[in-house]
Amino acid sequence: VKLEEERFGATLTVGLNKLDELISASLDPKTGEVIVPTLDLARLYDTFGTPIDLMYVVLSQGNYKLAHRVRPFDHGDLRPFYFMIGTESVIQEGFAKGIERLTEENFRKKIEDQLKDLQKSDIEKQTAGSKRIKPAYVALARRHDTKSGFRGYETTKVDDAKVVALIKGDDEVQSLNAGEEGELVLDHTPFYAESGGQVGDVGRLSSPPATAGGNDFLASVVDTYSPAQGLIVHRIKVEKDILTVGDTVSAEVDVEKRDATRRNHTATHLMHAALREVLGTHVKQAGSVVAPNYLRFDFSHYQPLTRSEIEEIENLVNYHILRNEPVETNEMAVEEAMRSGAMALFGEKYGEKVRVLSINGVEDIFSKELCGGTHVRATGDIGLFKITSDESIASGVRRIRAITGVDAFERFREAEVIVERVASGLRTSRTELPVLVERLQEELKKARREADDLRMKIATGTAGSSSNGDESRDVAGVRVVAREAIGLDAAGMRQLSDTLLARIKSGVVILGRKGEGKASLIVRTSPDISKRVPAGQVIKDLAPIVGGRGGGKPDMAEGGGNQPQKLAEALEASYKIVERLLG
Structure with a gap:
C-alpha cells in the first residue's frame, strides 16, 4: 500500500508540474487570456498519467478557456470550439456564441475524445509512412501476381509454394545458381516478414515431396521483410542445385526460432x-x-x-x-x-x-x-x-x-551455478552468503583505508630524504619541494600536497606520479607567494616536458602527459622554473 501511495504521489507531482507548464505556455501575451488546448491535456493524461479529475479541479480555480479542436463534416481542417469550466454558459466579447461551461463529466468526455484522436493519428502516421525502396520492389509491387499470401498464422510449412520472382542485387533475374545470394518472392509463404518490432522468420527452401528422387534443391532463408504493401521478400542463399522463376518449392520456417x-x-x-x-x-x-x-x-x-x-x-x-x-x-x-x-x-x-x-x-x-x-x-x-x-x-x-x-x-540456472560456486569458495551456505559478502565488503573497505593511510605515512615520512630531490631546497629565499609521490592515487597526491605545504608553511610544492602509462603533476603555492609564483604558470611550463599540458589557479594547478619516463626530468626542472619566475 505504501509503495502504491509513493508511486501515485510521484505521478501527481510530475503531472501537476506539467499542467502548470502547459497553463503558462497557453498564455496569450497580447490579450492576457489563457486558452488551454484539450488535445494537450489529453497528452498529459496519456504521457504522464495526470488524472483527469485533478486537471478539472486545477483549471476550475482559474479563469481559463479550453480550446477543443474537432474535425467538421464539410472539410478536413481542425476547427476550435471554446469552453470554460463550470455549469453555466456565458457570453463573452470576441466570441460569436456563448461559451459553454463544462461539468466534470463533460470535461472528461472531451479529454477522452481527444485521446482517441491521438491514438488514431498515430495509426494514420504509421500507415502513411514509407521508406524509399528499390526500383525492383516498386515494379514487383505493381504486379498482381506478386502479392504473397501469408500462411504463417496457421502453419510453419507449405509444400506447394511457387517462385514468382527472383532478385539479385537491384535487378530481377530468372534464376539463382548454387552459392549465389538473392531475394525471392513466393505466391504464398509461411515466413513472417519483419514488422511491428518482430524480426523476420528464417528457415529453408527445398524440393517439394512430390519431386523426391529428382532434383535435390536446397536454399537457406536468412531474413524475411516486406518493402511494400502485400510484397513479402525472402533473402536467400542457394546451397544446392538451381532455383528458377516458376519452380515449386517447399518452404519451411525454423520452428524453434519461430x-x-x-x-x-x-x-x-x-x-x-x-x-x-x-x-x-x-x-x-x-x-x-x-x-x-x-x-x-x-x-x-x-x-x-x-x-x-x-x-x-x-x-x-x-x-x-x-x-x-x-x-x-x-x-x-x-x-x-x-x-x-x-x-x-x-x-x-x-x-x-x-x-x-x-x-x-x-x-x-x-x-x-x-x-x-x-x-x-x-x-x-x-x-x-x-x-x-x-x-x-x-x-x-x-x-x-x-x-x-x-x-x-x-x-x-546460471545464477544458481554462480551462487553455489561463490558459497563453496567462501565455505558458507547460500542463506548466509549475503551476510558474509556484506561483511567481507566492509573488511575490504577498512583494509583499503588502512593501506591508503600507510602509504600516506610512508610518503610524508620520506619528505626529508635527501635522495631524488625529495628534500626542500632554498630557491632565491623560497622553500621548494619537488618529488615523486610513489604508490599514491590522484586523491592521495592531493592530500600529500596539503600535508607538505602545511609543513613548509611558506613555499612551493610540486608532486608527480606515474600510472596507466601517464604522468600526473600537481603544483601548490602558499598564499604569500602565489602572485610571484603562480601555480598555473608553473604547471604550464612543466606539463610539456612530460608530453602534455595543464592549468589552474595561482595557489593550485594540475596537469599531465603521456611520457611518464620524463617525470624525474620535469621534477628537477621545476626548481629552475620557480627561480625564473622569482626573477
Whole structure:
C-alpha cells in the first residue's frame, strides 16, 4: 500500500508540474487570456498519467478557456470550439456564441475524445509512412501476381509454394545458381516478414515431396521483410542445385526460432499491460524488438524502475503465464478495433483490417492491442519471464530488456551455478552468503583505508630524504619541494600536497606520479607567494616536458602527459622554473 501511495504521489507531482507548464505556455501575451488546448491535456493524461479529475479541479480555480479542436463534416481542417469550466454558459466579447461551461463529466468526455484522436493519428502516421525502396520492389509491387499470401498464422510449412520472382542485387533475374545470394518472392509463404518490432522468420527452401528422387534443391532463408504493401521478400542463399522463376518449392520456417519469437512477442504484450498497471496509464510504447533470444521494449516513463517495481512487473507477467490464459486473435476494421478499446502498437503497419490480440485476466481483459505478429496459443507456452535490464535511452523514455522460456530458465540456472560456486569458495551456505559478502565488503573497505593511510605515512615520512630531490631546497629565499609521490592515487597526491605545504608553511610544492602509462603533476603555492609564483604558470611550463599540458589557479594547478619516463626530468626542472619566475 505504501509503495502504491509513493508511486501515485510521484505521478501527481510530475503531472501537476506539467499542467502548470502547459497553463503558462497557453498564455496569450497580447490579450492576457489563457486558452488551454484539450488535445494537450489529453497528452498529459496519456504521457504522464495526470488524472483527469485533478486537471478539472486545477483549471476550475482559474479563469481559463479550453480550446477543443474537432474535425467538421464539410472539410478536413481542425476547427476550435471554446469552453470554460463550470455549469453555466456565458457570453463573452470576441466570441460569436456563448461559451459553454463544462461539468466534470463533460470535461472528461472531451479529454477522452481527444485521446482517441491521438491514438488514431498515430495509426494514420504509421500507415502513411514509407521508406524509399528499390526500383525492383516498386515494379514487383505493381504486379498482381506478386502479392504473397501469408500462411504463417496457421502453419510453419507449405509444400506447394511457387517462385514468382527472383532478385539479385537491384535487378530481377530468372534464376539463382548454387552459392549465389538473392531475394525471392513466393505466391504464398509461411515466413513472417519483419514488422511491428518482430524480426523476420528464417528457415529453408527445398524440393517439394512430390519431386523426391529428382532434383535435390536446397536454399537457406536468412531474413524475411516486406518493402511494400502485400510484397513479402525472402533473402536467400542457394546451397544446392538451381532455383528458377516458376519452380515449386517447399518452404519451411525454423520452428524453434519461430516458437521462441512467439513467446517473446506475447510476453511483450503482457509486460506492456503490467507496466501500465504497476507504473500508471501514462506508460506508452515507444518502440520494440522481438527476437528469438530476447525482447526489448521502449516506453514513456520519467524515472528509473525501482527493484520492487521490477519484481512487481515480473510477478504480474509470470502470474498470467502460470494461469495459462488463452490468447485470442480477432480480425476487424481499424475503427471498430479502436472503439473496442484496443491499443495501437508503435511501429506496426495497419491496413483497413487489423488483428486484435486479447488476453483475459481474472475479472476483465488484461491486455488488448492491435498486432499482426505471431503469438502463442496460451500464455502458459511462454514458460518463464525475466527482466534483464532497465535503462534510459532519452529524456522521459526508458528501455527494458527481458527473456522468456528456455533463455529465462538458463539464466536462472546460471545464477544458481554462480551462487553455489561463490558459497563453496567462501565455505558458507547460500542463506548466509549475503551476510558474509556484506561483511567481507566492509573488511575490504577498512583494509583499503588502512593501506591508503600507510602509504600516506610512508610518503610524508620520506619528505626529508635527501635522495631524488625529495628534500626542500632554498630557491632565491623560497622553500621548494619537488618529488615523486610513489604508490599514491590522484586523491592521495592531493592530500600529500596539503600535508607538505602545511609543513613548509611558506613555499612551493610540486608532486608527480606515474600510472596507466601517464604522468600526473600537481603544483601548490602558499598564499604569500602565489602572485610571484603562480601555480598555473608553473604547471604550464612543466606539463610539456612530460608530453602534455595543464592549468589552474595561482595557489593550485594540475596537469599531465603521456611520457611518464620524463617525470624525474620535469621534477628537477621545476626548481629552475620557480627561480625564473622569482626573477
